[in-house]
Amino acid sequence: MPADTARLPTGVDLYYEVHGQGEPLVLIPSTGFGCNVWQRYQVPELSKQLRLIVFDPRGCGRSSKPKRVYTIEQMAYDVVELLRHLGIEQAHVLGHSMGGRIALSMALDVPAAVKSLILAASGSGAAARPGSDCVPGVPFWMIDELASLGFEGNLRREYVDSTSFFTADFAASHREFVEDFFTMALEQHAAQPEYIRMVLARHSFEATHRLGDVTVPTLVLVGDEDVVGSGHSAQSDVLRSRIPGAAFKSLPGQSHGFFWQAPDLTNTAILEWVAAHR
Secondary structure, three states: OOOOEEEEOOOOEEEEEEEEEOEEEEEEOOOOHHHHHHHOHHHHHHHHOEEEEEEEOOOOOOOOOOOOOHHHHHHHHHHHHHHOOOOOOOOEEEEEEEHHHHHHHHHHHOOOHEEEEEEEEEOEEHOOOOOOHHHOOOOHHHHHHHHHHHHHHHHHHHHHHOOOOOOHHHHHHHHHHHHHHHHHHHHOOOOOOHHHHHHHHHHHHHHHHHHHHHHOOEEEEOOOOOOOOOOOHHHHHHHHHOOOEEEEEEOOOOOOHHHHHHHHHHHHHHHHHHHOOO
């Protein structure tokens, strides 16, 4: 397992791992997650056929934790520079949730680095969010929950005690698994200051008006029950309707965490997409 830390021109040291051989695929995790969340299900299977690149984003795990403003565009250039560090001119890029915004930013600003794009349970900004959330800035309910529950309590509510990440039936019948996932995710998760910087970056990003400029092959991938909070199902409808030629795949019976609730289904969808866009 080649693992190292790259000192990038963007001013951060980025921890990364490379697994397998073949077409390069970068996995960009959701808000606050390190690359350890991919280790159980994605790394073993995807690396059998692909050259898989995973990393801890700035602010997370073993990478630098700058004490300054974060932006989605900065984090996108972190990935671009990581690929350059590895001598990879072009890669397939998958982003989950906030990671999808980073991947989208790459496709818009440095399209030559992106062979194909998978936007997994993601969105393009406030303009694509449903209802009262379609205004710039961090939603009231998110600030209120963070203030009321505290940092770890807020994360527990999102990943364990609600249906935003795992569906209700799955969480009820796999309680030990869900608790284990939460414990594992916290090991390399961003601490409170960096997490808040990421949330601010996520909710300051707006590219809905630029979706028509995406030129790389794009798959929009989402669970059909991902409707809690920011409503990624609705946001995915915006992505599929505005990105020219975008393919769309809905995963039945899945919420936001389909990578871990239904890994076989998810990995198959990823491998089929990459195989069709070599």
